[in-house]
Amino acid sequence: MPMLQQPANQIKLTNVSLVRYKKGKKRFELACYKNKLLEYRSGTETDLDNVLQIPTIFLNATKGETAPNSELVKAWPPPSQASEPSHGGKSGGKGGKKGKGKSADEGDPEKSWKDAIIEEILKKGEIQVNANERKELLDRMEREIVEEVAQRLVDPQTKRVYTTGMIKKGLDVLSKQGGHAPPQDSLGHKLGKLNLGEGARKGDKSSETSGQATPMTDDDSTETAKAKKSDMPMWTGVVTTKSVKQQALEAIRALIAWQPIPVMRARMRLRITCPTNIAKQATKSKAASTEDDAGAEQSKSTGTIKDRILSYIEQIESQEILGDDWEVIGFVEPGAFKALGELCSAETKGKGRLEVLDMAVTHTDE
Secondary structure (H helix, E strand, O other): OOOOOOOOOOOOOOOOEEEEEEEOOEEEEEEEOHHHHHHHHHOOOOOHHHHEOOOOOEEEOOOOEEOOHHHHHHHOOOOOOOOHHHOOOOOHHHHHHHHHHHHOOOOHHHHHHHHHHHHHHHHHOEEEOOHHHHHHHHHHHHHHHHHHHHOOEEOOOOOOEOOHHHHHHHHHHHHHOOOOOOOOOOHHHHHHHHHHHHHHHOOOHHHHOOOOOOOOOOOOHHHHHHOOHHHOOOOOOOOOOOOHHHHHHHHHHHHHHHOOOOOEEOEEEEEEEEEHHHHOOEOOOOOOOOOOOHHHHHHHOOOEHHHHHHHHOOEEEEEEEEOOEEEEEEEEOHHHHHHHHHHHHHHOOOOOEEEEEEEEEOOOOO
16 A cells, blocks of 8 residues: 655645745745736735635745644734634623624634735735746846836936936945945036036026935035934835835935936926916915925915915916916926915815826926
């Protein structure tokens, strides 16, 4: 009679990637389809059944060693003990409310609890792949991140988008410098100062809100210089534990903060409409400005509603009176959009309208 060498409960996993996550003193693993995991982290895939090869939490997936509930409870204490209502006589007297109809759902709290654990492991865990697969994964994620960043940043002077090669070089400078600013005498630093200086000489209202870095030259430089490096946006390279979208946003913030190459956020193109009689009225509240510059804040706290609105617009494309309404179309830095929307809502008593014509305008779009 032949001997069975493989235990009946051993799970063989092939053609999958493992996601490892340490919680407490234990390491937990999930067996996933790599491409689906990346889609899940980016938000395009939401069904866990499509991501997991098997909906089981392991202590060691390679050996097929599943994680017992006792270990899961230690690492992720359930919000409430679902088993308590089912114990003995205390719940018997109120059986009319619990009833048989709810007994079928007794497993739902535990399932939701385990699903929450699985989601945390999938989102925060480290993907285990071999060296070649890892390099291929990182290269693909880097290409996607660079393409995402290149669509949202422009040269402050020309307003043209950068090539993906230039964006990659800028991020490489940051990662090689430990995630922060390049040396003070670097080409990127000198160009950044030059661009900021020219913007100020031109009297550009956007010099403080254009999305360019302020730690090196603007009025905020003193305050920023005092801040710890850890408080500033950092870029140390692509990782597999974060989605492409999240890392693209972090890359944008780091490039704007440190200026390894001179960059600014691509502007939004807006149409603002307001009744003429309201536009001529004096403002009644202080500006909800996100700027730190005291002079700019003061200028936005005085004057007419029209003046306040125009103070947010970097470049006016058109301005005219249409019947009883005043209308302006112009370009606004994305960081000022919220404050401008609040201004239009509060000062015009709901009669002003703010429309987004283009989310990210570059030179080629104009």
